[in-house]
Amino acid sequence: MTAPRAGRSVLAFNVGSASLKAAHYVLPLEAADVPAMPQETGRVSIEAGHDAVPSAAPAQLAALLARLPEARKAPDVVLHRIVHGGEREAPTALTPAELTALESLSVLAPLHQPPALALVRATAERWPRAEQIGVYDTAWHRTMPERHRLLPLPYPLFAQGVQRYGFHGLAFQSAMRQLAGLAPDRCRGRVVLAHLGGGSSLCAVRDGRCVNTTMGMTPLDGIPMATRPGSLDPGVVLYLQRNLGMPADDLDRLLWRESGLSGLSGESGDMHRLLASPSPGAQRAVEVYVTRVAQGIAAMAACIGGIELLAFSGGIGRHAAEIRSRVAAELEWLGVALDPALNREGVAEVSSATATVRTFVLAVDEEREMALAYAARTP
Structure with a gap:
């Protein structure tokens, strides 16, 4: 992945089990040694209900864009909340190989993973030049010590991925960021x-x-x-x-x-x-x-x-x-x-x-x- 450039247009998608949210940001020009802070320019949320299925992704994307004018121009970067990232600890480029690997985790998060990955494909088709980046709910929990990641099953299964991953990581990160200011x-x-x-x-x-x-x-x-x-x-x-x-x-x-x-x-x-x-x-x-x-x-x-x-x-x-x-x-x-x-x-x-x-x-x-x-x- 390339480093963020000044003035990049960033569109973030958040697929839930019954809703779909999007927010648009501009990543402004960076000063020396000062990280760029995203500036929000708009956001929208729609209820998906039982339509939160892969086949609904193109229609959901169209519905979001109809209510988010800032995103109608092709973004430089499209971010996707991916509920199950396995052992990934940082955002990754959603290459075809990465999508295939993430699809293998769909059985572990069937309400979230398939519709999220379908939206990745819909946005990639609409904006083929934009970076597609996955951001993972499970990443926040990678600091858990092994004793809390272990499930009480034969230990060799742990190395095969049978372990506690945890979810809602992005929500927990946001809560901690706010508590840093409040308390x-x-x-x-x-x-x-x-x-x-x-x-x-x-x-x-x-x-x-x-x-x-x-x-x-x-x-x-x-x-x-x-x-x-x-x-x-x-x-x-x-x-x-x-x-x-x-x-x-x-x-x-x-x-x-x-x-x-x-x-x-x-x-x-x-x-x-x-x-x-x-x-x-x-x-x-x-x-x-x-x-x-x-x-x-x-x-x-x-x-x-x-x-x-x-x-x-x-x-x-x-x-x-x-x-x-x-x-x-x-x-x-x-x-x-x-x-x-x-x-x-x-x-x-x-x-x-x-x-x-x-x-x-x-x-x-x-x-x-x-x-x-x-x-x-x-x-």
């Missing part, structure tokens, strides 16, 4: 990040580096999500397959699209709908979610010897004050306490005056993290 005295200490949304995961950070996370080899692991179960006794899968005769394709659909909040409630994977619903199923799903999130935060704190900062992000983390309040109530013993008025308002810091743990609510910006990663990379 500079504590952000280098013991931090737990709670990214709660359609996909949810937690991350333990110490000295500004990831130590552990709740997601594992795939984004199925950890705390429950909108349609994914989170941590699950593997014997359940064997039972469903051997005793109930569930075919592999049905298991795949069950685990990725029919479990979590949706499966528990029997009505929706949308937390805001569940909070508004009086049904026993909705209440059951919310209770399980709150308890699993609280347990997960405590487990992350155990990995780093305690907790000084807690940060909520994601659609649920930012917008569901009731979830934050209920999680905090289960963690009062750990020093987490929220100011009710501040929590309702969802301002940056929502800690009570008596809390020993400072708690924040953050709007993470994954697209900006992608642009910063590109600007900072070496030639």
Whole structure:
């Protein structure tokens, strides 16, 4: 890859399991020994729903460009958020060989990887002279020590890639960047990040580096999500397959699209709908979610010897004050306490005056993290 040039037009795409975001930046002229800082000129988001499939990529690209005039002129660089990068630690050029390697990881992230790679091909066809660069959610977690990357399986499998990778890395990077400004005295200490949304995961950070996370080899692991179960006794899968005769394709659909909040409630994977619903199923799903999130935060704190900062992000983390309040109530013993008025308002810091743990609510910006990663990379 070539080094960023002055005044480069940079377009960042972020394919989620049910949404597609894009932001346009200009990478300005660099002063000597001063890294260029991307300047945002526009952004847009569209809901993809069940259309977040490879065949929809050209139409989704057209829909984004129709709402983002800054991107209609051919960009110099197109950045793509790739959820599963395996052991990659830095952005890479998305060559044909690299795309083939990333496609082999699609089985580990089927909601995200195929539509993201389809968008790479759609943008490469539209702008054949633009650099296509992958930025990886898994890269943030490469600082995890081996003991946290290991799965309790025969050790030789670790070298074959059967290990904990972690996800939501760009969101966690954004949260840490913001905490550096909001709580500079504590952000280098013991931090737990709670990214709660359609996909949810937690991350333990110490000295500004990831130590552990709740997601594992795939984004199925950890705390429950909108349609994914989170941590699950593997014997359940064997039972469903051997005793109930569930075919592999049905298991795949069950685990990725029919479990979590949706499966528990029997009505929706949308937390805001569940909070508004009086049904026993909705209440059951919310209770399980709150308890699993609280347990997960405590487990992350155990990995780093305690907790000084807690940060909520994601659609649920930012917008569901009731979830934050209920999680905090289960963690009062750990020093987490929220100011009710501040929590309702969802301002940056929502800690009570008596809390020993400072708690924040953050709007993470994954697209900006992608642009910063590109600007900072070496030639």
